[in-house]
Amino acid sequence: VGRWEPDIRVKLQEAALTLYLENGFDQTTAAQIAKLAGVTERTFFRHFADKREVLFDGSDALKELICSSVAEASLSKPPMDALLHSLVVVAEIFDNGRKDFVRKRYDVISANPELRERELAKLADYAIGIAKVLKERGMDELRAILAAEMTMTVLRVGMQQWVHGDEGETFATVICKLFTELRAVTEEA
Amino acid sequence: VGRWEPDIRVKLQEAALTLYLENGFDQTTAAQIAKLAGVTERTFFRHFADKREVLFDGSDALKELICSSVAEASLSKPPMDALLHSLVVVAEIFDNGRKDFVRKRYDVISANPELRERELAKLADYAIGIAKVLKERGMDELRAILAAEMTMTVLRVGMQQWVHGDEGETFATVICKLFTELRAVTEEA
Numbered sequence: 001v002g003r004w005e006p007d008i009r010v011k012l013q014e015a016a017l018t019l020y021l022e023n024g025f026d027q028t029t030a031a032q033i034a035k036l037a038g039v040t041e042r043t044f045f046r047h048f049a050d051k052r053e054v055l056f057d058g059s060d061a062l063k064e065l066i067c068s069s070v071a072e073a074s075l076s077k078p079p080m081d082a083l084l085h086s087l088v089v090v091a092e093i094f095d096n097g098r099k100d101f102v103r104k105r106y107d108v109i110s111a112n113p114e115l116r117e118r119e120l121a122k123l124a125d126y127a128i129g130i131a132k133v134l135k136e137r138g139m140d141e142l143r144a145i146l147a148a149e150m151t152m153t154v155l156r157v158g159m160q161q162w163v164h165g166d167e168g169e170t171f172a173t174v175i176c177k178l179f180t181e182l183r184a185v186t187e188e189a
Numbered sequence: 190v191g192r193w194e195p196d197i198r199v200k201l202q203e204a205a206l207t208l209y210l211e212n213g214f215d216q217t218t219a220a221q222i223a224k225l226a227g228v229t230e231r232t233f234f235r236h237f238a239d240k241r242e243v244l245f246d247g248s249d250a251l252k253e254l255i256c257s258s259v260a261e262a263s264l265s266k267p268p269m270d271a272l273l274h275s276l277v278v279v280a281e282i283f284d285n286g287r288k289d290f291v292r293k294r295y296d297v298i299s300a301n302p303e304l305r306e307r308e309l310a311k312l313a314d315y316a317i318g319i320a321k322v323l324k325e326r327g328m329d330e331l332r333a334i335l336a337a338e339m340t341m342t343v344l345r346v347g348m349q350q351w352v353h354g355d356e357g358e359t360f361a362t363v364i365c366k367l368f369t370e371l372r373a374v375t376e377e378a
Binding site: 008079080092113114116117120121124140142143145146147149150153154156157160161177178181182184185186187 | 222267268269270302305306307309310313331332334335336337339340345346349350366367370371372373374375376
């Protein structure tokens with residue numbers, strides 16, 4: 001793997017998203033993606049196991065990022081404060097020039113039931129990871145599960161809102177807004 | 190469809206769950222299910238489109254039940270109080286002798302990634318339905334989405350806890366317990 005490789009990887013991802021959005025995920029082949037990116041099909045398969053992996057390739061890294069962010073959060077009371085703060089840290093990474101990619105990916109996944117199911121399974125797996133971290137940090141198991149699930153709900157709903165929301169609004173701002181709504185939904189007026 | 194049909198339907202469901210748990214979902218055929226239930230394969234297909242439908246056949250009815258329960262809930266403040274009350278109404282139906290079926294179904298789905306993804310997609314669809322009802326009742330859209338997602342989180346986590354929890358504990362009790370945890374997670378100590 002040479003030092004030019006990251007560029008090719010990004011090019012392949014962008015080519016893939018373009019084709020998925022134009023022609024549909026099911027109709028697109030690895031060969032077409034490679035061609036649009038100006039590389040051989042073999043090069044495609046050196047970077048991605050299959051065309052679905054182009055969409056889910058960053059999932060493990062994101063899970064690790066969220067879990068380590070939760071592991072480092074100060075678990076003040078109420079725990080959701082700290083958890084949402086750790087989400088803001090993650091959101092800021094997305095705000096760093098990734099909106100276009102995230103939106104395209106979101107639109108591709110939304111248009112395809114199988115990909116939607118796959119994405120939900122990934123997020124459910126993140127929640128299990130977060131709950132594990134919280135439990136290791138001494139939180140009661142049931143509480144940890146619930147807190148983890150709520151954290152992922154905020155991330156998921158936040159992403160929906162962000163990708164098709166105001167251009168000027170950051171993901172971090174959306175997360176903070178959801179936090180306020182969460183209070184409104186659960187607390188006494 | 191004669192008046193003996195409901196029994197056959199239940200028999201087929203029970204036979205299916207038995208075989209899914211014993212031999213795995215992928216390894217089981219409609220013919221085997223029919224045989225165990227003492228009917229022909231043709232009878233199986235008069236009741237279910239395929240072997241997956243045996244597991245998801247009640248989904249639409251459950252969605253309707255939850256949505257109508259939310260539609261009738263008094264939306265006091267905070268909204269989660271009313272929403273969780275409507276979940277308890279649903280839980281009481283499950284408590285009426287359905288635990289064994291729900292547990293077996295849960296175990297079959299948990300053991301199979303594709304079924305898990307399918308189940309998550311179903312629950313995501315319920316959340317969309319609940320959010321729609323809440324919005325129609327005048328709730329702000331973002332708040333409605335979040336409240337609906339949290340309702341489904343409580344239902345999903347509650348089911349996990351209930352099916353493998355204490356035999357004497359009702360689903361309704363588990364839902365109430367989760368409600369308390371939800372407060373603990375979101376509110377100031």
